[in-house]
Amino acid sequence: xxxxxxxxxxxxxxxxxxxxxxxxxxxxxxxxxxxxxxxxxxxxxxxxxxxxxxxxxxxxxxxxxxxxxxxxxxxxxxxxxxxxxxxxxxxxxxxxxxxxxxxxxxxxxxxxxxxxxxxxxxxxxxxxxxxxxxxxxxxxxxxxxxxxxxxxxxxxxxxxxxxxxxxxxxxxxxxxxxxxxxxxxxxxxxxxxxxxxxxxxxxxxxxxxxxxxxxxxxxxxxxxxxxxxxxxxxxxxxxxxxxxxxxxxxxxxxxxxxxxxxxxxxxxxxxxxxxxxxxxxxxxxxxxxxxxxxxxxxxxxxxxxxxxxxxxxxxxxxxxxxxxxxxxxxxxxxxxxxxxxxxxxxxxxxxxxxxxxxxxxxxxxxxxxxxxxxxxxxxxxxxxxxxxxxxxxxxxxxxxxxxxxxxxxxxxxxxxxxxxxxxxxxxxxxxxxxxxxxxxxxxxxxxxxxxxxxxxxxxxxxxxxxxxxxxxxxxxxxxxxxxxxxxxxxxxxxxxxxxxxxxxxxxxxxxxxxxxxxxxxxxxxxxxxxxxxxxxxxxxxxxxxxxxxxxxxxxxxxxxxxxxxxxxxxxxxxxxxxxxxxxxxxxxxxxxxxxxxxxxxxxxxxxxxxxxxxxxxxxxxxxxxxxxxxxxxxxxxxxxxxxxxxxx
Amino acid sequence: xxxxxxxxxxxxxxxxxxxxxxxxxxxxxxxxxxxxxxxxxxxxxxxxxxxxxxxxxxxxxxxxxxxxxxxxxxxxxxxxxxxxxxxxxxxxxxxxxxxxxxxxxxxxxxxxxxxxxxxxxxxxxxxxxxxxxxxxxxxxxxxxxxxxxxxxxxxxxxxxxxxxxxxxxxxxxxxxxxxxxxxxxxxxxxxxxxxxxxxxxxxxxxxxxxxxxxxxxxxxxxxxxxxxxxxxxxxxxxxxxxxxxxxxxxxxxxxxxxxxxxxxxxxxxxxxxxxxxxxxxxxxxxxxxxxxxxxxxxxxxxxxxxxxxxxxxxxxxxxxxxxxxxxxxxxxxxxxxxxxxxxx
Ligand SMILES: Cc1cc2nc3c(=O)[nH]c(=O)nc-3n(C[C@H](O)[C@H](O)[C@H](O)COP(=O)(O)OP(=O)(O)OC[C@H]3O[C@@H](n4cnc5c(N)ncnc54)[C@H](O)[C@@H]3O)c2cc1C
Ligand code: SF4
Numbered sequence: 001x002x003x004x005x006x007x008x009x010x011x012x013x014x015x016x017x018x019x020x021x022x023x024x025x026x027x028x029x030x031x032x033x034x035x036x037x038x039x040x041x042x043x044x045x046x047x048x049x050x051x052x053x054x055x056x057x058x059x060x061x062x063x064x065x066x067x068x069x070x071x072x073x074x075x076x077x078x079x080x081x082x083x084x085x086x087x088x089x090x091x092x093x094x095x096x097x098x099x100x101x102x103x104x105x106x107x108x109x110x111x112x113x114x115x116x117x118x119x120x121x122x123x124x125x126x127x128x129x130x131x132x133x134x135x136x137x138x139x140x141x142x143x144x145x146x147x148x149x150x151x152x153x154x155x156x157x158x159x160x161x162x163x164x165x166x167x168x169x170x171x172x173x174x175x176x177x178x179x180x181x182x183x184x185x186x187x188x189x190x191x192x193x194x195x196x197x198x199x200x201x202x203x204x205x206x207x208x209x210x211x212x213x214x215x216x217x218x219x220x221x222x223x224x225x226x227x228x229x230x231x232x233x234x235x236x237x238x239x240x241x242x243x244x245x246x247x248x249x250x251x252x253x254x255x256x257x258x259x260x261x262x263x264x265x266x267x268x269x270x271x272x273x274x275x276x277x278x279x280x281x282x283x284x285x286x287x288x289x290x291x292x293x294x295x296x297x298x299x300x301x302x303x304x305x306x307x308x309x310x311x312x313x314x315x316x317x318x319x320x321x322x323x324x325x326x327x328x329x330x331x332x333x334x335x336x337x338x339x340x341x342x343x344x345x346x347x348x349x350x351x352x353x354x355x356x357x358x359x360x361x362x363x364x365x366x367x368x369x370x371x372x373x374x375x376x377x378x379x380x381x382x383x384x385x386x387x388x389x390x391x392x393x394x395x396x397x398x399x400x401x402x403x404x405x406x407x408x409x410x411x412x413x414x415x416x417x418x419x420x421x422x423x424x425x426x427x428x429x430x431x432x433x434x435x436x437x438x439x440x441x442x443x444x445x446x447x448x449x450x451x452x453x454x455x456x457x458x459x460x461x462x463x464x465x466x467x468x469x470x471x472x473x474x475x476x477x478x479x480x481x482x483x484x485x486x487x488x489x490x491x492x493x494x495x496x497x498x499x500x501x502x503x504x505x506x507x508x509x510x511x512x513x514x515x516x517x518x519x520x521x522x523x524x525x526x527x528x529x530x531x532x533x534x535x536x537x538x539x540x541x542x543x544x545x546x547x548x549x550x551x552x553x554x555x556x557x558x559x560x561x562x563x564x565x566x567x568x569x570x571x572x573x574x575x576x577x578x579x580x581x582x583x584x585x586x587x588x589x590x591x592x593x594x595x596x597x598x599x600x601x602x603x604x605x606x607x608x609x610x611x612x613x614x615x616x617x618x619x620x621x622x623x624x625x626x627x628x629x630x631x632x633x634x635x636x637x638x639x640x641x642x643x644x645x646x647x648x
Numbered sequence: 649x650x651x652x653x654x655x656x657x658x659x660x661x662x663x664x665x666x667x668x669x670x671x672x673x674x675x676x677x678x679x680x681x682x683x684x685x686x687x688x689x690x691x692x693x694x695x696x697x698x699x700x701x702x703x704x705x706x707x708x709x710x711x712x713x714x715x716x717x718x719x720x721x722x723x724x725x726x727x728x729x730x731x732x733x734x735x736x737x738x739x740x741x742x743x744x745x746x747x748x749x750x751x752x753x754x755x756x757x758x759x760x761x762x763x764x765x766x767x768x769x770x771x772x773x774x775x776x777x778x779x780x781x782x783x784x785x786x787x788x789x790x791x792x793x794x795x796x797x798x799x800x801x802x803x804x805x806x807x808x809x810x811x812x813x814x815x816x817x818x819x820x821x822x823x824x825x826x827x828x829x830x831x832x833x834x835x836x837x838x839x840x841x842x843x844x845x846x847x848x849x850x851x852x853x854x855x856x857x858x859x860x861x862x863x864x865x866x867x868x869x870x871x872x873x874x875x876x877x878x879x880x881x882x883x884x885x886x887x888x889x890x891x892x893x894x895x896x897x898x899x900x901x902x903x904x905x906x907x908x909x910x911x912x913x914x915x916x917x918x919x920x921x922x923x924x925x926x927x928x929x930x931x932x933x934x935x936x937x938x939x940x941x942x943x944x945x946x947x948x949x950x951x952x953x954x955x956x957x958x959x960x961x962x963x964x965x966x967x968x969x970x971x972x973x974x975x976x977x978x979x980x981x982x983x984x985x986x987x988x989x990x991x992x
Contacts, residue, residue: 407693408686431694551687552776593840597698599681636681637812 017063021198029187030055032158032194033125036165037095038063040121041200044087045071046080048473049505050099051134052185053127057097058505061514068202073505073514076440076473077102078109081124085113085178088122089214090206093169097125101419101439103141105474107148114148114177114226115216120204121169122178127188130309131347134185136419136437138345140310145180145287146317149226151233152287153181153242154259159194161187164242164284171236175229184309185347187260234288242284243293251279253360254301256318258283258308261348265307268353272363286314289321298322298329305356306336309348315339335360388429391608392569392578392628395422397540398494399430400604400630401564402463404543405550406433413461413554416450418443418475420467422494429605434465441466441474444491448478451487451559461490461554468495468524469507476527482559483531490553491561493524494540496568504571528561535561541579543633569626578627580642582608582620588639591617596636604634657682657696659704664913665692669709671858671913672800673822674781675829676703678808685802688778688861702838708828709913725978727923731943732971734932735956735963745794748931749939751961752821752851753794755927758960759819759951760787765848766817767810771801775876778861781806783815796853798880798890799861800911804829811841819849825917827852827924849951852922854930854940856981857914864909868892873899884933916992918985920978927952932970940966940974 015025016035027035034056037045047057061071070087074080077098087094098106103126110124126141145152153168155161161183168179216222237243246266247254255278257265262282269278281297298304298318306315315336322329335341342348342356351370358365389396399422406413417425417434418441425434436446447464466475471493482489497509506512508522528535536553538546546564553560572578590596600618601611608625609618618639629642664670670690677685682696683703704710726732736749742757743750759765767785770793774780781803784790804826810818820830827850834843865875879893882903890906892899922928926948932938941963943949955961 404684404693407691408684408689410689410691548777595680595698595700595702595838596682597680597696599694603681603694634681636679 015196016059017066017199018196019199021196024193024195026191027158027162027194027196028055028189028191029155029158029161029183030127030189031059032162033097033165033181033183033188034059034063035194035196036162037093037123037169038067038069038199039162039197040166040169041093041202041204042095042169043069043092043120043202043204043206044084044094045069045097046074046083046094047097048074048077048080048102048105050102050127052129052183052188053097053099053102053125054505055188056125056127057514061516064515067199071514073507075508077105081106081109081113085109085118085122087206088118088120088178090208091120092204092206093121095123095125097127099135100126100128100139100141101135101137102126103144104139105440107144110144110150110178111148112216114150115219115222116214117176117222117225117229118172118178118214119176119212121172123165123168123172123181124178125165125181125183127183127185128310129185133347136423136439138310140313141180142182142286142313143311145182148178148180149223149230150177150287151175151179151230151237151285153179154284154286155181155183155187155242156258156260156262156282156284158187158190158192160242160284162194162196167242171233174236175232177226177229182259184259190260230288233285234290237285237288237290238292240285240290243290244282245279245297246282247279248276249300251301252277253303253305254279254281254297255305255307256281256283256297256314257306258286258314261307261309264348264350264353267350268357271350271354272357272361272365274357274361274363277361278357283314287317289317291321291325294318294321295325295328298325298332302330303333304335305341305360306334307342307348307353308336312336312338386429387424387427388605388607389421389424390569391606391624392572392626392630393421394496394540394564394566394569394628395425395430395494396604396606397543397546397566397628397630398422398465398492398564399425399433400634401538401540401543401546401550402433402465402492403431404547405554406461406463408547408551409461409554411459411461413463416443416446416462416464418464418466418470420470420494422465422467425465431603439474440470441476441478444475444478444489445481447489447491448482448485448487451482451489452485454488462488463490463492463550463554465492465494468493468497468509471524472508472522479528479559479561480531483533486558488557489559490550490556491528491559492550493528493561493563495524495563495565497565497571504568524563531559533559533561535563537563537565540564540566541628541630543630569628573626577645578629579644580627580629580632581645582622582625582627582629582631583641583643584609584618584620584635585639585641586615586617588637589617589635590637590639591615594637600631600635600640604631606631609640655704656699656701657692657703659701660707660710661692663704664707664709665690667912669913669916671709671825671911671917672802672861673708673825673829674802674804674806674808675706675708675826675833677802677805678812679703685780685805686777688799688801688865690802700838702836705836705838706829706832708825708832709916725975725982726921726942727919727928728944729942730945730949731941732966733941733963734935734938734966734970735941735961736938738959738962742791742794743937745791747794747796748936750794751929751939751941752853753791754960755851755951755955756784756819756821757787757790758955758958759849760785760790762954764817764951764954765819767815768819768821769803769807769810770821771797771803773797773879774801783807783810783813783818795879798859798882799864800825800858807847811843811846816846817848818846819851820847821851821853822922823853823855823858824919824922824924825855825913827922828919831924849927849947850925852925852928854921854928855917856920856977857910857917859906859909860911864906867906867909871899871901884931884936915988916985918982920981921974930974932966933973934970938964940970
C-alpha cells in the first residue's frame with residue numbers, strides 16, 4: 001500500500017474516538033459502524049473475530065484507550081451477545097459483532113432474547129460474506145431477523161453504516177428489542193468519506209432493576225408482544241430516511257435493492273444510461289417490510305427486479321406480501337435470484353448486473369472493452385495462486401507430521417478438520433490431510449461420533465485438529481462429550497497462540513485482553529488434563545519427533561490430546577524472527593538426478609523453496625524463507641542446510 | 649499382473665504393497681522420500697509420479713521382469729557353496745548374548761576391529777516400536793544387536809542411509825530376502841550407486857519365515873500379553889512353540905497360533921539359506937551352541953579364515969545328517985514357495 005493511503009487509513013482509525021466531530025473523514029464500513037455506535041454512546045461491545053466483521057471490535061478496542069467504554073473479544077459469539085445483553089438489561093447501550101456463522105452460534109440465545117425484550121439499546125451486527133470468500137459457507141444472516149422477529153437494517157455505504165448504527169440503538173430502545181444490522185464484505189471493507197458528529201458524554205450508570213425480570217414466559221404472550229414490537233418498527237420504517245426512490249414516475253423496470261448491492265445497481269443503470277427507464281428503490285429497512293411504501297412503488301411498474309446480496313430475502317418476502325396486496329398492486333413479473341434472472345449463488349457484481357440489465361433492455365454491454373480494460377490493468381505474468389500456508393507456518397509442520405503418522409499407521413486414518421487457517425489442510429499445502437470442515441468445533445463433535453463407530457466395524461483412526469481459539473470457542477463440549485461417552489478420539493490442538501486467520505485477536509489462551517489489559521491465560525493442558533485424559537505436547541517444527549508422538553497416540557485408546565505448540569509464523573516474525581538461516585547445498589542437491597522427483601517443491605511446497613529450472617536444482621528463496629528449518633528434515637539427500645542464526 | 653519397466657512407484661504399490669506381499673526388507677526405503685519403514689511396516693508416504701521404478705526393480709518379492717520362471721535355479725538346494733561346516737564364537741560373552749553360536753556377532757565385531765568393515769548394517773531390538781535396521785560403526789556396540797528378531801525389520805533402509813552418508817566398506821547382516829534385494833540393487837539399471845564397491849560383506853541368515861510385527865502385536869494384545877516386548881524366541885524343532893518375554897515374564901504359545909502372523913510374502917520365498925550372500929549362517933539342529941556356516945564366495949572365505957586364525961571362531965565339521973536335514977528343509981521351502989506362487 002502506498003504510504004499516503006496508509007497514513008490516511010491510520011488517521012481514520014484514530015479519528016474514530018474523536019470527541020468533537022463535525023468533519024468528514026475517510027472511514028471503512030466497519031469503522032463507520034464502530035463510530036456510529038460511539039456516537040450513540042455505546043457502553044459495552046463484545047464480539048468474536050471473523051472476516052469480514054473483525055475490524056469493528058478492533059477499532060472499538062482501540063477507542064477504549066481513550067473513551068470510557070468496555071470492549072471484549074468473547075470466547076464465542078453466543079457469549080458475546082449474552083455479555084452485551086447483560087449491559088442492555090442494566091440499561092446501557094450495547095453491541096455484539098460477528099460474521100454470519102457467528103449468528104448461527106448465537107441464534108439460540110437470540111430467538112429467546114427477542115421474546116424477553118431488552119432495555120438499553122442493543123444492536124447485533126452481522127457481517128455476511130457473499131461468495132464465502134473467507135468463510136466455509138455463503139449464508140444470509142438476514143433470515144434470523146425473520147426467525148427472531150426483530151427489525152433488520154441494511155446499510156449501503158459507510159456513511160449510511162454510521163447513521164444506521166446510531167439510529168439502531170434508538171430504534172432498539174423505542175421497541176425494547178434487539179435490532180439486527182447487516183453488512184456484507186464489500187461494505188465492511190470499503191472506504192469512503194463519512195461525516196462524523198460529536199460524541200455524547202459517556203455517563204451511563206449500569207443498574208439491573210430486580211423488579212423487571214427478563215424471560216420468555218408466558219411464551220405465547222411474549223411472542224405476541226414481540227410481534228407488536230415488530231409492528232411498531234414497521235410503522236417507523238414507512239417514513240425512514242434509509243428508504244429512497246430514484247427514477248421516473250413510471251419506469252419500465254423497478255429495481256428493489258438493499259445494502260451495497262444497491263450501489264452495483266445504481267452503477268449499472270448509469271453505465272447503461274437507463275436513468276430514464278429504470279426506477280431504483282433503495283431499501284435500508286428490510287424487515288419488517290414497510291408495506292405502504294412498497295405498495296406505492298409497486299404500483300409504478302409491473303416489471304420488478306430484485307438486487308440483493310446472497311439470498312432472495314427481499315424478493316421472497318415482497319412476493320409473499322404481493323400475494324396479499326395483489327388487488328392493490330396488480331399483477332407483477334418478478335425477477336431476481338429465485339426466478340433465475342440473477343445467478344442463484346455467489347457474490348453479485350456490477351458486471352453481473354450489467355449483463356442482466358443489458359439483456360433485459362436488449363442493449364449491448366461492451367463486455368469486450370471492459371474485459372480488455374481489466375486485462376490491461378493486470379500484469380501479464382501474474383502467476384496462478386493456490387491456497388497456501390505462509391512460509392514457516394507451524395501448520396505445515398503439523399500436517400506433515402500427521403501425514404507421516406497416518407501413513408505409518410496405515411489403517412486409512414484421516415483428519416476431521418475445523419475452522420481456522422488450518423482448514424487449508426484440505427488442500428495440497430496441508431497435504432490434503434483434512435477430509436471434513438464445517439463449523440467451529442464440529443471437527444471434535446464429528447470425531448467423538450467416529451470414536452463410537454467401532455460398534456459397526458469402523459476401524460480407521462481419526463485425528464481431529466482444532467486451533468486454540470476454536471477449541472475454546474466450541475471445541476470443548478465435543479471433547480467433554482468424547483470423555484463422557486468414552487469415545488476414541490485423538491485431538492490435536494494446533495496451538496499457535498493467536499486467532500491468526502482473522503488477524504491475531506487475543507483469545508482466552510493469551511495474557512492480554514482486547515483492551516490491552518493483562519489477564520491470566522487459560523492453560524490448555526491443565527484444562528484437558530482436568531478432564532482426566534492424557535495430554536502431550538509436541539513441536540510442529542520437529543516433524544520427525546511429532547510424527548512419532550502422533551503415531552504413538554494413534555495406538556492408544558480413549559480420549560487423548562496432543563498440543564502442537566509453536567507460535568504463528570507471523571507472530572514470530574513480529575517478535576524478532578526464526579531460529580535458522582537456510583541454504584540448499586548445490587553439491588548435495590542431486591536435482592533431476594535425485595529420484596526424489598522434486599519432493600521439496602512438489603510435495604512439501606513451502607513457498608520458500610523454489611525449483612531453479614536452469615540448474616534443475618532446488619534453492620531457497622531467501623526473500624520468502626523465514627528460517628523455520630522444517631524443510632531440512634524432508635530432503636532425502638540432506639541438501640537443505642540450516643544454520644542457527646546468531647543472537648545479536 | 650505383470651508390470652512393464654517405467655511404471656514407477658505404481659507397480660510396487662499395486663503389485664506388492666497393496667497385495668500385502670511386502671516382506672519389509674527395506675530395500676525401497678530411504679533411497680527416495682516416498683517410502684518409509686516404521687513400526688514393522690513399509691508404507692507409502694506420498695505418490696512420486698516419476699516413471700523411474702528403481703523401487704520395483706530392487707524388490708525381492710517382485711518377480712523378475714517378463715518371466716514366470718522362479719528366480720533361483722534348481723539343483724543345489726542350499727545355493728552356491730565354497731565350504732560348509734559348523735562354527736561358534738570363541739568368546740563366551742558373545743555366545744551368551746547371541747542367538748546360537750554367535751558367529752555373526754563375532755564376524756562383524758572382528759571385521760570392524762580389523763577395518764575390514766567401516767560400518768555394519770544390523771537390526772536393533774526395538775523399544776517403543778518394532779525392531780529396525782541400524783548402522784553400527786563401533787565394534788563394541790555390535791553385541792547390543794545380537795540375537796534374532798522374528799519379525800522383519802526393514803533393515804536395508806539403514807543401508808540406504810549409510811550409502812547416502814558416503815560410507816564405504818559396509819557389511820550387511822540380513823535375511824535371504826535382503827540378500828536378494830542387495831543383488832537386485834547391484835543389477836538395477838535405475839540404481840546409480842556403486843554398491844558392489846561399497847558393500848564388502850554380505851552375511852545372510854537362514855530363514856523359514858518371518859512374522860508381521862503388527863499382526864503379532866495384535867495377536868499378543870488379544871491374548872492379554874501387553875508390550876513392551878523384551879524378546880521373542882522360537883526354540884528349534886520339535887518344540888513347536890513361540891515364546892515372548894514381556895514385563896510380566898515369559899509366555900508361550902503353540903507355533904500354530906502364531907502362524908497366521910507369518911508375512912504373506914514369506915510364503916512365496918524359495919530361499920532358505922540366503923543364497924546371494926558371501927557367508928550364510930543358521931543353527932546346527934540339536935546343537936544350539938553352534939552355527940551352520942555356508943561360505944559362498946572367495947571374500948567370504950577370506951574373512952572366515954582370518955577370523956579363525958586370529959582366534960575369533962572355533963570351527964568343526966558339520967555332521968552329514970545335519971547337512972542332509974538342512975537340504976531337506978531348504979527343498980521344502982523352495983517347493984512351498986513355488987506352489988504358493990503358482991497358485992496366485
Ligand atoms: C526372522 C528370522 C528367521 C530365522 N529362521 C531360521 C531358521 O529357520 N533356521 C535357522 O537355522 N536359522 C534361522 N534364523 C537365523 C538364526 O536365528 C540366527 O540369526 C543365525 O543362526 C545366526 O546366529 P548367531 O548366533 O550367529 O546370531 P547372533 O550373533 O546373535 O547375530 C544375529 C544377527 O542377526 C541380526 N538380526 C536379528 N534379527 C534380524 C532380523 N529380523 N532381520 C535381519 N537381521 C536380524 C542381528 O542384527 C544380529 O547381527 C532366523 C533368523 C531370523 C532373524
Ligand atoms: S526453512 Fe524451509 S520450510 Fe521453513 S520457511 Fe524456509 S523454505 Fe520454508
